[in-house]
Amino acid sequence: MTIPGHPGAEAAYDGNLMAGPLSELFALDVTVAVVRCRGCGSSTEVATLRVYGPDPGLVGRCPGCDDVLLRVVRTPDAVWLDLGGVTSLRVPAPRVAPAGDGDESART
Amino acid sequence: MDFVTRGFQGRPRGRDERLPPGQYLTGDFPVLSAGPTPGVDHDEWELWVATEDGTRHTWSWQELMALPAETVTVDIHCVTSWSKLDTEWRGVSLDTLLADVETAADFALVHSYGGYTTNLPLEDLLDGQAWVAYAYDGDDLRPEHGGPARLLVPHLYFWKSAKWVRGIELMLEDSPGFWEQLGYHDYGDPWREQRYQGD
Ligand SMILES: [Zn+2]
Numbered sequence: 493m494t495i496p497g498h499p500g501a502e503a504a505y506d507g508n509l510m511a512g513p514l515s516e517l518f519a520l521d522v523t524v525a526v527v528r529c530r531g532c533g534s535s536t537e538v539a540t541l542r543v544y545g546p547d548p549g550l551v552g553r554c555p556g557c558d559d560v561l562l563r564v565v566r567t568p569d570a571v572w573l574d575l576g577g578v579t580s581l582r583v584p585a586p587r588v589a590p591a592g593d594g595d596e597s598a599r600t
Numbered sequence: 601m602d603f604v605t606r607g608f609q610g611r612p613r614g615r616d617e618r619l620p621p622g623q624y625l626t627g628d629f630p631v632l633s634a635g636p637t638p639g640v641d642h643d644e645w646e647l648w649v650a651t652e653d654g655t656r657h658t659w660s661w662q663e664l665m666a667l668p669a670e671t672v673t674v675d676i677h678c679v680t681s682w683s684k685l686d687t688e689w690r691g692v693s694l695d696t697l698l699a700d701v702e703t704a705a706d707f708a709l710v711h712s713y714g715g716y717t718t719n720l721p722l723e724d725l726l727d728g729q730a731w732v733a734y735a736y737d738g739d740d741l742r743p744e745h746g747g748p749a750r751l752l753v754p755h756l757y758f759w760k761s762a763k764w765v766r767g768i769e770l771m772l773e774d775s776p777g778f779w780e781q782l783g784y785h786d787y788g789d790p791w792r793e794q795r796y797q798g799d
Contacts, residue, residue, distance in 0.1 A: 502636045502637060547679075548759060548779050560715070565779075572782045574782055
């Protein structure tokens with residue numbers, strides 16, 4: 493997926509390539525996570541990052557400004573993760589009762 | 601001045617003897633990139649060397665071209681396991697570039713256009729072991745292979761031979777580069793299979 497003339501136009505892959513190594517780290521599906529770029533402030537789903545690699549490692553860049561947002565390296569005995577380019581990573585998670593709300597059904 | 605050296609290979613050896621452990625031979629020249637290929641015009645191109653006390657030395661493209669060049673034929677070894685034998689490069693030796701640079705540094709952090717970095721001991725850049733190369737196989741070095749100019753340090757894994765080189769920071773302490781921060785070896789000797797930290 494390349495868009496001529498846009499940052500990351502040469503990236504051969506998108507963020508779905510990161511699903512494998514990231515699934516070893518996270519219990520939740522990180523490809524649907526949203527990262528916020530430290531450089532330009534834009535929010536992007538991990539699956540739509542411009543990804544370079546797969547060797548020596550996966551480099552996910554911001555579709556807005558081309559900064560490096562996250563990097564993953566799978567060595568024979570470890571997964572290395574760099575999230576230095578993002579201010580936050582929001583991962584959709586199973587719904588839980590809001591803290592301190594108690595049991596709603598007991599009050600009705 | 602123009603001379604040909606057989607770069608850091610010693611006596612002729614058989615094919616297998618020239619292949620480090622865990623490597624296979626390729627006739628291709630695979631392209632590995634951590635980002636988009638930066639387009640740098642010769643007019644804007646500049647190479648700098650900065651020492652530990654902040655002194656900066658710079659060369660324009662024209663100044664680089666005016667320096668004595670060498671043509672070297674070397675074997676290159678990528679950490680992703682391919683090796684390529686008898687590759688021919690032309691460029692300026694780091695011995696030439698660093699001849700007038702006064703430093704007490706033991707380490708270098710190499711910077712590229714596009715933001716890539718890689719670290720190595722300064723002594724591995726000296727004594728006929730490293731070049732700023734601007735031609736490959738008789739032609740201008742193509743952008744996807746690091747043109748206009750890349751570092752060439754063939755005795756270490758090829759990620760140390762930074763594409764699109766723009767500067768060399770000389771330092772008293774070692775400081776990990778782009779891949780070295782994320783699990784790759786600080787030195788990267790292919791003959792000792794130093795691919796990852798701890799190898
Ligand atoms: Zn950005």
